[in-house]
Amino acid sequence: xxxxxxxxxxxRSGGGTSSGPVGGRTxxxxxxxAVALGLVLFLGGFGWAALTYxxxxxxxxxxxxTIHAGDRVLAQVxxxxxxxxxxxxxxxxxxxxxxxxxxxRVVAVGGDTVSCCTDGRLTVNGKQIEEPYLPxxxxxxxxxxxxxxxxxxxxxxxxxxxxxxxxxxxxxxxxASGTVARGAVKARVDAVVWPMNGxxxxxxxxxxxxxxxxxxxxxxxxWMIVAGTVLVLxxxxxxxxxxxxxxxxxxxxxxxx
Numbered sequence: 001x002x003x004x005x006x007x008x009x010x011x012r013s014g015g016g017t018s019s020g021p022v023g024g025r026t027x028x029x030x031x032x033x034a035v036a037l038g039l040v041l042f043l044g045g046f047g048w049a050a051l052t053y054x055x056x057x058x059x060x061x062x063x064x065x066t067i068h069a070g071d072r073v074l075a076q077v078x079x080x081x082x083x084x085x086x087x088x089x090x091x092x093x094x095x096x097x098x099x100x101x102x103x104x105r106v107v108a109v110g111g112d113t114v115s116c117c118t119d120g121r122l123t124v125n126g127k128q129i130e131e132p133y134l135p136x137x138x139x140x141x142x143x144x145x146x147x148x149x150x151x152x153x154x155x156x157x158x159x160x161x162x163x164x165x166x167x168x169x170x171x172x173x174x175x176a177s178g179t180v181a182r183g184a185v186k187a188r189v190d191a192v193v194w195p196m197n198g199x200x201x202x203x204x205x206x207x208x209x210x211x212x213x214x215x216x217x218x219x220x221x222x223w224m225i226v227a228g229t230v231l232v233l234x235x236x237x238x239x240x241x242x243x244x245x246x247x248x249x250x251x252x253x254x255x256x257x
Contacts, residue, residue: 024242031238038231045224052076052217054187056090058103062159062166063088066133067103072194076216080182083155084213085109085124086203088189091157093180095171101186104157104167105133105203108150110182112209115147116140122158130205133160142169154179190216 053074061069066088075090083089087106096102107122107129108114114124120139121128131140142162150156156179159165168178191199199219202212 027238027242031235034231034235034238038228038233038235040228041224042228042232045221045228048217048224049074049221052221053190054090055193056101056103056187056189059100062161062164063103063105064161065135066105066160066200067189067192071192071197073103073189074191074193074218075187075189076218078185078188080185082213083109083182083185083188084211085112085206085209087213088200089155089157089185090187090189091180091184092186093184095174095176096166096180103189104159104165106155107158107206108148108156110150110152110154112150112156113147114150114156116142116145124206124209127208131160131203132205133201133203135161138162145169146172148172148177148179150179151176153182155182155185156180188213188216190218 053076056073056075058067058069058071058073067073083106085106085108088103089106090101090103092101108124112124113126114122116122117140118128120141122131122140123129129140134140140162142158148156148168154176156168158167158169168180171178189200191197199215202215204212206212
């Protein structure tokens with residue numbers, strides 16, 4: 001028969017194999033790996049956080065301006081023996097509050113001698129302490145604050161709002177002279193998460209007296225959760241995006257019929 005047949009054979013892909021699902025097999029595999037890895041990071045981050053941190057709402061302004069009344073904080077669960085000078089800790093003591101945790105800053109540990117004040121500064125073991133976390137323009141000075149020798153295994157704690165805080169200075173007449181047992185500490189505050197003020201600054205004024213606590217793993221946990229979210233969303237979106245791209249009409253080559 002004369003004339004050209006209009007039936008054409010569909011082109012074969014390289015190697016004679018099918019192109020597979022939308023986006024190609026390699027793309028589908030990579031997207032699956034991304035989703036799986038993302039889930040591991042996302043769930044692992046939340047699991048790590050659940051084991052390491054506890055949320056607390058601070059009810060008073062005694063830690064202002066570091067932590068304001070109503071702020072939500074994340075506190076790393078630690079043993080009392082891990083507490084260092086300058087740490088903001090959560091503890092329970094029935095002589096301070098009946099059934100509620102208390103948030104204060106540790107300014108002296110067992111064996112320290114603490115007094116106030118010299119030139120408006122807190123003094124620990126005879127050294128004046130720089131406290132940049134205090135309210136701007138305020139002094140550390142507290143009236144009627146005698147020199148206190150902190151017993152071993154105990155802590156002396158103050159609020160950052162020195163004039164209005166019911167801290168160790170308000171309990172000086174107690175049997176423990178205002179100190180709290182290390183074992184009463186439940187956690188160490190790492191960050192203010194609502195509002196999102198971020199990680200607490202390191203209390204460098206106490207460095208001359210000894211080693212400071214290191215920040216907890218919260219930044220690493222945060223990056224794990226963010227990276228996991230990105231991978232899950234990116235891997236999940238690959239299929240729909242590839243499908244949409246494959247549906248776009250392709251221009252015919254010049255002279256084609």
